Amino acid sequence: xxxxxxxxRARDLHxxxxxxxxTVKAVNGVDLDLDAGxxxxxxGESGSGKSVTLRALMRLNPPNKAVVSGxxxxxxxDMVTISDRQLSSVRGKVVSMIFQEPMxxxxxxxxxxxxxGETLVRHEGIGRREAEQRALELLELVQxxxxxxxxxxxxxxxxxxxxxxxxxxMAISCRPQLLLADEPTTALDAxxxxxxxxxxxxxxxxxxxxxxxxxHDLGVAGEIADRIAVMYAGRMVEAGSTVDVMRGPLHPxxxxxxxxxxxxxxxxxxxxxxxxxxxxxxxxxEGCAFAPRCPHALETCSAGVPEFRPMQAGRAVxxxxxxxxxxxxxxxxxxxxxxxxxxx
Amino acid sequence: MIAYILRRVLYIVPISLAVSLVCFMLVHIAxxxxxxxxxxxDTPKEVIDRVRAEYGxxxxxxxxxxxxxxxxxxxxxxxxxxxxxxxxxxxxxxSGATFVLACTGGLLGFVTGCVFGGIAGVYRDSWIxxxxxxxxVAGVSVPHYWLGMVLVIIFSVNLNMLPAMGAGPGGSAVSIxxxxxxxxxxxxxxxxxxxxxxxxxxxxxxxxxxxxxQDYITTLRGKxxxxxxxxxxxxxxxxxxxxxxxxxxxxxxxxxxxxxxTVFAWPGTGMMLNTAIxxxxxxxxxxxxxxxxxxxxxxxxxxxxVQTSIDPRISRR
Numbered sequence: 001x002x003x004x005x006x007x008x009r010a011r012d013l014h015x016x017x018x019x020x021x022x023t024v025k026a027v028n029g030v031d032l033d034l035d036a037g038x039x040x041x042x043x044g045e046s047g048s049g050k051s052v053t054l055r056a057l058m059r060l061n062p063p064n065k066a067v068v069s070g071x072x073x074x075x076x077x078d079m080v081t082i083s084d085r086q087l088s089s090v091r092g093k094v095v096s097m098i099f100q101e102p103m104x105x106x107x108x109x110x111x112x113x114x115x116x117g118e119t120l121v122r123h124e125g126i127g128r129r130e131a132e133q134r135a136l137e138l139l140e141l142v143q144x145x146x147x148x149x150x151x152x153x154x155x156x157x158x159x160x161x162x163x164x165x166x167x168x169x170m171a172i173s174c175r176p177q178l179l180l181a182d183e184p185t186t187a188l189d190a191x192x193x194x195x196x197x198x199x200x201x202x203x204x205x206x207x208x209x210x211x212x213x214x215x216h217d218l219g220v221a222g223e224i225a226d227r228i229a230v231m232y233a234g235r236m237v238e239a240g241s242t243v244d245v246m247r248g249p250l251h252p253x254x255x256x257x258x259x260x261x262x263x264x265x266x267x268x269x270x271x272x273x274x275x276x277x278x279x280x281x282x283x284x285x286e287g288c289a290f291a292p293r294c295p296h297a298l299e300t301c302s303a304g305v306p307e308f309r310p311m312q313a314g315r316a317v318x319x320x321x322x323x324x325x326x327x328x329x330x331x332x333x334x335x336x337x338x339x340x341x342x343x344x
Numbered sequence: 345m346i347a348y349i350l351r352r353v354l355y356i357v358p359i360s361l362a363v364s365l366v367c368f369m370l371v372h373i374a375x376x377x378x379x380x381x382x383x384x385x386d387t388p389k390e391v392i393d394r395v396r397a398e399y400g401x402x403x404x405x406x407x408x409x410x411x412x413x414x415x416x417x418x419x420x421x422x423x424x425x426x427x428x429x430x431x432x433x434x435x436x437x438x439s440g441a442t443f444v445l446a447c448t449g450g451l452l453g454f455v456t457g458c459v460f461g462g463i464a465g466v467y468r469d470s471w472i473x474x475x476x477x478x479x480x481v482a483g484v485s486v487p488h489y490w491l492g493m494v495l496v497i498i499f500s501v502n503l504n505m506l507p508a509m510g511a512g513p514g515g516s517a518v519s520i521x522x523x524x525x526x527x528x529x530x531x532x533x534x535x536x537x538x539x540x541x542x543x544x545x546x547x548x549x550x551x552x553x554x555x556x557x558q559d560y561i562t563t564l565r566g567k568x569x570x571x572x573x574x575x576x577x578x579x580x581x582x583x584x585x586x587x588x589x590x591x592x593x594x595x596x597x598x599x600x601x602x603x604x605x606t607v608f609a610w611p612g613t614g615m616m617l618n619t620a621i622x623x624x625x626x627x628x629x630x631x632x633x634x635x636x637x638x639x640x641x642x643x644x645x646x647x648x649x650v651q652t653s654i655d656p657r658i659s660r661r
Binding site: 058060085088089090091092093096097099101104105106107108109110111118119122123154156167170 | 558559560562563564565566567568569570573577580581654655656657
């Protein structure tokens, strides 16, 4: 035996959505590694390909439209060539997902208990009655008050925070090795956001799951992640430990994201915005995708796609000029809060 | 839940009253005097007046309505002006025949509609969806009496496979379910099934394709449910709306099969109503209309109750 394989290993992962009108290249060559028990946060704007990447990890993009290529293994399963039958045994058991909108992500006409039990019945081979009992324990684990009554509740009878807790209970019901979270706090109130984040962090430590967290909220990332990866236009543009990336972002886009975030205790400091909008992924992009919006862009930036270059201490950046820019001053980010919002 | 059912059942009383009033009024507003249809044209006026008084038709309308209602409540639907015998026994056997035909046609239509609609919804925008949708539109658009005649020409006249009219030996198909009677049921029920099949196809197609694009279906796939597990969720989500459409269609079939029953000479309420209209047989007309309207009301109630019991989002209070 060689060294233990990472929980997630993606090399040159591509996802495109093919329809009659256009082909959208949503993910263009992502490399990703995650060890067991590690928490990775993927940051990026809407349309940067972060959610698509996450869904690709369990092949959840619409099967008749999404084309996946490259190398991808999750807990030893080759997720590119996996059969539908195997895929359904991996989903929910080895890897499971929490979604952004707990209202629409739960079936409105099934009780909470039934929906949680369903996963257990599917993967653990236990009966309905036993599954119900386990569902109750799970609701208590995710700290839902008067869990027994809530077991019989329908999603519309619960508040957003409780629904998201139920969603989490469902996702962790079979103790997955990998938990994927697609902006799980975005649809919630600020106070509830923190509770959900704390719960997720606690569960992650208790169950030792690897977690990949997708968000556009830097505060969330700082709160929970071991490592941060920043995505832009379907590619990773920067990766590194949370502290490193938050203290000294190397890529101009990551710098822009930090500059556009509200930090507590920095009243009076001017927020900066990133001018322009992300590129249209229906058309091929020449050169660095961020160049049109980059304050440091030179003509040479449009010449070719920059490499994702490894730097010191496990960091990597996709920028021609990161060393030259590094000299420029960046505002030191202080402690960030989950309320931090990314302004457009 | 029981209180809810009781309350809903009680609502039927005022609705039925209103329905019977409307039925009564419509019959009397319509032109044509029943007595004129009964007697010879050259009958002296005194005789006509006497007959009129005998049937109570000389009384003011509200009084007539009151008397009629009083009798109906006691189970007396009056006497046919033409046949000269009580309406009720004929009405019961006709309702039975209509019930059998409507249920068979309805069931056929709904099964076809659910299957076609389900397939079209899952494979939306594929060629099979387009074909099924075209079939559904054709089904809704074809006049069913015309279709009935075409079926008779093909299967009865040319191929000589199935009978063209009637309900088989003994007339009524209420309790006798053997091939000798089912033979008679085939063509009319197919004819009757076409419209509900088309409507249900389109409804189910819309529902299924909408449900399949919902976030919770992605959640279910993410949980590792296989295809048949997901189908269960889709059915459960589509059921309330589908049942409502099906219930209303069934009510339509009960009351609206006049043309089909006439084409196939099916001895049901539709044909009874048609005959009564031509003969101006007011007691038969009133009784039949009332029974058909009550079918409608009761089916609506059943649909509501079933819908409430399977959709948790509908309040039961």
